[in-house]
Amino acid sequence: MNRRTFLTASAAAGLYTLPGPRSLAQSRPKRVAVIGPGWYGKCDLFRLMQVEPVEVVALADPDSQMLAGAAKAIAERAQAKKPPATYKDYRDMLAKHEIDLALIATPDHWHALAAIDAMKAGADLYLQKPISVDIVEGQSIVAAAQKYNRVVQVGTQRRSTPHLIEARDRIIKEGKLGKIGVVEIYCYYHMRANANPPDTDPPPHLDWDLWTGPAPLRPYNKLAHPGSWRAFMEYGNGIVGDMCIHMLDMVRWMLGLGWPEAVSSEGGILVQRESKANIPDTQIATFDYGDLKVIWKHRSYGAPADPDYPWGATFFGDKGTLKAGVMRYDYIPMARNEAPVRRDVEYELEKYPEDKTEPRLERHVAPAIRIHMKDLLDKMASRGKPVAHVEEGHISTATCVLANMSLELGRSLTWDPVRHQVVNDAEANKLLRRPYRSPYLHPEPNRV
Numbered sequence: 001m002n003r004r005t006f007l008t009a010s011a012a013a014g015l016y017t018l019p020g021p022r023s024l025a026q027s028r029p030k031r032v033a034v035i036g037p038g039w040y041g042k043c044d045l046f047r048l049m050q051v052e053p054v055e056v057v058a059l060a061d062p063d064s065q066m067l068a069g070a071a072k073a074i075a076e077r078a079q080a081k082k083p084p085a086t087y088k089d090y091r092d093m094l095a096k097h098e099i100d101l102a103l104i105a106t107p108d109h110w111h112a113l114a115a116i117d118a119m120k121a122g123a124d125l126y127l128q129k130p131i132s133v134d135i136v137e138g139q140s141i142v143a144a145a146q147k148y149n150r151v152v153q154v155g156t157q158r159r160s161t162p163h164l165i166e167a168r169d170r171i172i173k174e175g176k177l178g179k180i181g182v183v184e185i186y187c188y189y190h191m192r193a194n195a196n197p198p199d200t201d202p203p204p205h206l207d208w209d210l211w212t213g214p215a216p217l218r219p220y221n222k223l224a225h226p227g228s229w230r231a232f233m234e235y236g237n238g239i240v241g242d243m244c245i246h247m248l249d250m251v252r253w254m255l256g257l258g259w260p261e262a263v264s265s266e267g268g269i270l271v272q273r274e275s276k277a278n279i280p281d282t283q284i285a286t287f288d289y290g291d292l293k294v295i296w297k298h299r300s301y302g303a304p305a306d307p308d309y310p311w312g313a314t315f316f317g318d319k320g321t322l323k324a325g326v327m328r329y330d331y332i333p334m335a336r337n338e339a340p341v342r343r344d345v346e347y348e349l350e351k352y353p354e355d356k357t358e359p360r361l362e363r364h365v366a367p368a369i370r371i372h373m374k375d376l377l378d379k380m381a382s383r384g385k386p387v388a389h390v391e392e393g394h395i396s397t398a399t400c401v402l403a404n405m406s407l408e409l410g411r412s413l414t415w416d417p418v419r420h421q422v423v424n425d426a427e428a429n430k431l432l433r434r435p436y437r438s439p440y441l442h443p444e445p446n447r448v
Contacts, residue, residue: 037070041105060090112137140443154393177317231277238279
């Protein structure tokens, strides 16, 4: 079967049978496609383009207006004679193009199907976090990466942030904190969408049914697209799935942690009840690592506990404290004869002047994304595991999903990482796999 043949299996069900992996051609630029070239899809791609010449061959998005704008911006950045090919459905794109690297930055509810289809088509991945909306999806992505020998870098770029690498190596690894008993992770950004606009017909440039994909089909609401889809649990895992995963993953990386023994969570919509959003505005979760507790807190109202650290992690040891965030880190020793240490984020605006004018770019994050991309390219060449490889992304994603499951069920969940099950809790184990809207089929680890 030729890759360029449009396969006749149900497009809506995602049942294309695509050829397996092939070797990368080293004599030409890597062929890159973007599935979901909105805000962060373009941001990730532009950082990739800054570190290696690539050929952006195609883009896919169910919003034709967003798609056209992305194609124009990418062609201008690449100084290309023509923009990349565009597709409403990424599956048509995969059937018609040979892709070396796919960047996936769709809403979370599309991550699993897009990632598995792209890997089947022979592409390595830069997959935005969280990798999935449920735990079986994540298992299936990991299984597909192993089956097709794909290299997958997850967009948890704290692992590639220079000042955080220094904090790990110079403060934690050198034992300056002593015995760490608690790590608090938190986000106090006022990031929850709190409008309550009426439902309407979708705009003519958006295929709302395709955008919704395997998720429940809600009436279109402009709060969901463009931009604020995280306000709805149907498409993601709320602020825990968006922001906790970054800080939990950072703590796991810094301390060498794997799966927690148990997860518990409480909270809900306690203050901001006027919004159409259905995600918690307040949530506390405890990730139990035995003699170490990692405790998450978010609230989307009020002032941060520390104005310098509205989103970050605080490591409490018997010899010192480390505060770490995207903008800086601070080491506060207990010993009076030891000086505190502070490092701020480093920008690269003179080396990459286009960062100064790129719309919506988080300039403080750009250097980390470039390092993340370089690491991915190196591992694509060696076929090794990148710093944020898919197994690590799955652990961080699934642990956050367990927090939301605990909140929903109102009890602590004990996790068995070998069986990938909640211990002695049939009701919880039913939540490991979200229902998919027909005719979409939920991926399974044994049939990717």
